[in-house]
Amino acid sequence: MFHWLEKRPFFFAVAVFVVIAFAGLIEILPNFAQASRPVIGTKPYTTLELAGRHVYIKNSCNACHSQLIRPFKSETDRYGHYSLSGEYAYDRPFLWGSKRTGPDLMRVGNYRTTDWHENHMKDPAAVVPGSIMPAYTWLFKNTADIDTAYAEQLTVMKAFAVPYNKELPMADGSKATVALADTVEAARASALEEAKVIAADMKDQDVKDAVAAGQVPEIVALVAYLNSLK
Amino acid sequence: MENRPLEYDYTVAKWFMLTTVVLGIVGMLIGVILAWEMAFPAVNTIAGSGLAEYTNFSRLRPLHTDAVIFGFTLSGIFATWYYIGQRVLKVSMAESKFLMFLGKLHFTLYLLVVVAVVGSLLLGITTSKEYAEFEWPIDIAVVLVWVIWGMGLFGLIGIRREKSLYISIWYYIATFLGIAMLYLFNNMEIPTYFASGGIGAWYHSVSMYSGTNDALVQWWYGHNAVAFGFTVPIVAMIYYFLPKESGQAVYSYKLSLLAFWGLMFVYLWAGGHHLLFSTVPDWMQTMGSVFSVVLILPSWGSAINMLLTMKGEWQQVAASPLIKFMILASTFYMFSTLEGPIQAIKSVNALAHFTDWIVGHVHDGTLGWVGFMIMAALFHMAPRVFKREIYSKSLMGTQFWIQTLGVVLYFTSMWIAGITQGMMWRAHDEFGNLAYSFIDTVAVLHPYFTIRAVGGTLYLVGMLLFAYNMYKTMTSSRRVEESELQNASPMGA
Numbered sequence: 001m002f003h004w005l006e007k008r009p010f011f012f013a014v015a016v017f018v019v020i021a022f023a024g025l026i027e028i029l030p031n032f033a034q035a036s037r038p039v040i041g042t043k044p045y046t047t048l049e050l051a052g053r054h055v056y057i058k059n060s061c062n063a064c065h066s067q068l069i070r071p072f073k074s075e076t077d078r079y080g081h082y083s084l085s086g087e088y089a090y091d092r093p094f095l096w097g098s099k100r101t102g103p104d105l106m107r108v109g110n111y112r113t114t115d116w117h118e119n120h121m122k123d124p125a126a127v128v129p130g131s132i133m134p135a136y137t138w139l140f141k142n143t144a145d146i147d148t149a150y151a152e153q154l155t156v157m158k159a160f161a162v163p164y165n166k167e168l169p170m171a172d173g174s175k176a177t178v179a180l181a182d183t184v185e186a187a188r189a190s191a192l193e194e195a196k197v198i199a200a201d202m203k204d205q206d207v208k209d210a211v212a213a214g215q216v217p218e219i220v221a222l223v224a225y226l227n228s229l230k
Numbered sequence: 231m232e233n234r235p236l237e238y239d240y241t242v243a244k245w246f247m248l249t250t251v252v253l254g255i256v257g258m259l260i261g262v263i264l265a266w267e268m269a270f271p272a273v274n275t276i277a278g279s280g281l282a283e284y285t286n287f288s289r290l291r292p293l294h295t296d297a298v299i300f301g302f303t304l305s306g307i308f309a310t311w312y313y314i315g316q317r318v319l320k321v322s323m324a325e326s327k328f329l330m331f332l333g334k335l336h337f338t339l340y341l342l343v344v345v346a347v348v349g350s351l352l353l354g355i356t357t358s359k360e361y362a363e364f365e366w367p368i369d370i371a372v373v374l375v376w377v378i379w380g381m382g383l384f385g386l387i388g389i390r391r392e393k394s395l396y397i398s399i400w401y402y403i404a405t406f407l408g409i410a411m412l413y414l415f416n417n418m419e420i421p422t423y424f425a426s427g428g429i430g431a432w433y434h435s436v437s438m439y440s441g442t443n444d445a446l447v448q449w450w451y452g453h454n455a456v457a458f459g460f461t462v463p464i465v466a467m468i469y470y471f472l473p474k475e476s477g478q479a480v481y482s483y484k485l486s487l488l489a490f491w492g493l494m495f496v497y498l499w500a501g502g503h504h505l506l507f508s509t510v511p512d513w514m515q516t517m518g519s520v521f522s523v524v525l526i527l528p529s530w531g532s533a534i535n536m537l538l539t540m541k542g543e544w545q546q547v548a549a550s551p552l553i554k555f556m557i558l559a560s561t562f563y564m565f566s567t568l569e570g571p572i573q574a575i576k577s578v579n580a581l582a583h584f585t586d587w588i589v590g591h592v593h594d595g596t597l598g599w600v601g602f603m604i605m606a607a608l609f610h611m612a613p614r615v616f617k618r619e620i621y622s623k624s625l626m627g628t629q630f631w632i633q634t635l636g637v638v639l640y641f642t643s644m645w646i647a648g649i650t651q652g653m654m655w656r657a658h659d660e661f662g663n664l665a666y667s668f669i670d671t672v673a674v675l676h677p678y679f680t681i682r683a684v685g686g687t688l689y690l691v692g693m694l695l696f697a698y699n700m701y702k703t704m705t706s707s708r709r710v711e712e713s714e715l716q717n718a719s720p721m722g723a
Contacts, residue, residue, distance in 0.1 A: 002487055003394075006394050006395050006400075007393050007394055007395070009384065009387045009388075009395060009403070012395065012400070012403065013384075013403050013407060016400075016403060016404050016407055016494055017407050017411070019491065019494045019495050020404070020407065020408055020411065020494050020495075020497075020498050021411060021498075022495070022498070023495075023498035023499040023521075024411075024415075024450060024498060027446075027450070027499065027501075027502065027514055027517060028446055028447060028450055031442070031443055031446055031510070031511060031514070032443060054434075057356060057357075057358040058354035058355075058356065059288050059289060059354060060288040060289060060291055060292055060354075060356065060358065061288060062358055063287070063288045063291040063292070064287070064288065066584055068508055068509075070507040070508070070580070070583075071507060072507070072580065072656065073658075074655055074656040074657075074658070074664065075655075077663070077664050078655075078664055078668070083508070083509055084509060085441065085442045085509035085510075086441075087441075088440065088441025088442055088444075088445075088509065089440060089441055090440065090441075091440055091441045091444070092436050092437040092439070092440045092441075092444065093357060093358050093359055093437040093439075093444050093448070094440070094441050094442070094444040094445045094448070095358060096445055096508065097584075098360065098504065098584070098588070099584060099585075099586075099588070099589065100584035100585070101268070101672075102668075102672075103668040125271070128669050129669070130669050130672065130673045131271075131669060131672070132268060132271045132672060133271070134267070134271055134274035134275070134282065134286040134287055134288075135274075135275075135279075135282070136286075137279065137282065138282065138283040145430065145431060147429050147430040147431075148422065148429075148430030148431045148434050149430070150426070150429060150430065151422040151423060151425070151426035151429040151430035151431075151434070152422045152426075152430070152434065152436050154422075154425065154426040154427075154429070155420055155422045155425035155426055155436055156436060158425060159420055159425065160440070184429050
């Protein structure tokens, strides 16, 4: 049979394709039948949080920080409850990372504050002596891209029925709604309102001035995202 | 048909040889910068704090991986294809104007994509998925480059004189199909600009898959991009170049069959080992783990086939630095394909995952196996392509030992770093509390990071020697006759 195949490139290629595609069919497709369903308490990202997530991706934070707590005592002691599949239901793309040069950030919002992040991003080694993380000073100068975040929200709401503007059950029995603006102008305005709350907890005068002038610096969006990781 | 040897046309092969060397140096240089940044964080602002955004670790890291994968390795794959393809199919590119045009178009578009990738990654335009960071406009261009290569590949096969496809051709076909399938499915994304009616950045997209599913598809891709980028086409190279250079026949045809079909079937299952103890279903994790161990068989099948090809001719290893490169490459292949399955065993993975041991594993495979094999391939091709002898044998030997030392320093330091950190993360004191804070487990790594940076620098130095040797070969080495190009490559002192 192999001698026959070796003289017939077409059938050879078909045979190779069948053999390599087989595993994907068996392993990957079944999981899509039961697509990630959100656990109680998981909410889609707000415009500002999503813009912050884009800042996280833009700077490849995931190159050094994981967002996946494995079910070991040493990990749950250090980072909190192990990760559940449904918690990632609104993560496009997933940001589990594959290397922990720095600590896991899956639940960083539970134990770090806006103030901590501000100091840390300016000079990591001043907050954590011995840290090898570089400073991210440009986050204080660059402006976050709110429009693109809003475009992504609209896209996932249309294409994947992400439940914006819908009541979602929370862990404590209450209901919560993540609002999505009707227009890009309204989205900018609501992101700015969120940004003001964050900026109020920050010390950097340039950041405060920018927010007062209607701009959202990248650091503000990033902190909003990090604070949402719980 | 006239009774004279074919004149092969190596124009496109030469161009890709050039990008192999240049992008290899660029990618490895970035890697070395990253290594020093981890050892000495001040290096992050080496170009001043104003440019820190573009020189800091996280922005450069994807550029390093993509430059060595899609720059160095892929150029090497294409260069060797445009060389091996003609020779084993017994047909010249010059015989078909259309195939020649496709080849040149292939190279030109490839170069444009490289430029777009470098620019976009430096600006932070990325999807964040490892080795699939490119946004949708570049993805489309990549698919185009791939399709053009495929047309050229099957076109050349279509007009071949030698009817039986040599082993290397099997592997090139598999490379084409494998990457095509993986890349398409992993990069399914929706451009937000168009979906939202023209809001935000035009190049931005959102993944079609979310959370756990996204991870599953990504590591099915990520693992098998290694299969079809770092294994399959490199095996294609060694099956051609080792028998050619040594003048020995491949040891066993049956073993090559077993290894090929075994590799095709088994490799794709193993992606799950990147996701052990994650939130993907348990049975997939177990499958990933089990198949990773089974993967030793076809991997070692090829490697042993290569080593046994040298049976009775081991003096060549001592005599020829070119044979040295290939034998060490297949040895590192065996080593790396044993180490990988060990790391895929669940209990070992619990310790190794997220640590530098994984980084070490990747690099003994890429530096030792992929890098050495591609350089050996280019060394073998150079005299045939440029009709000049290899400029310096002693320089080649020096390069071999410098780079071997570099690789050894790299993986040994990363073993120690990874296992040390993994053990410290899980250590508890007598009361059951964590024994170390995270920063303790970082500070302890400094010496190993430094040793790794030295190892990487040595490899880069070797790469520069390689580039110099190739340049001199191309420009000023002694010209050779066709009769000198039978087996062992002619080398100057």
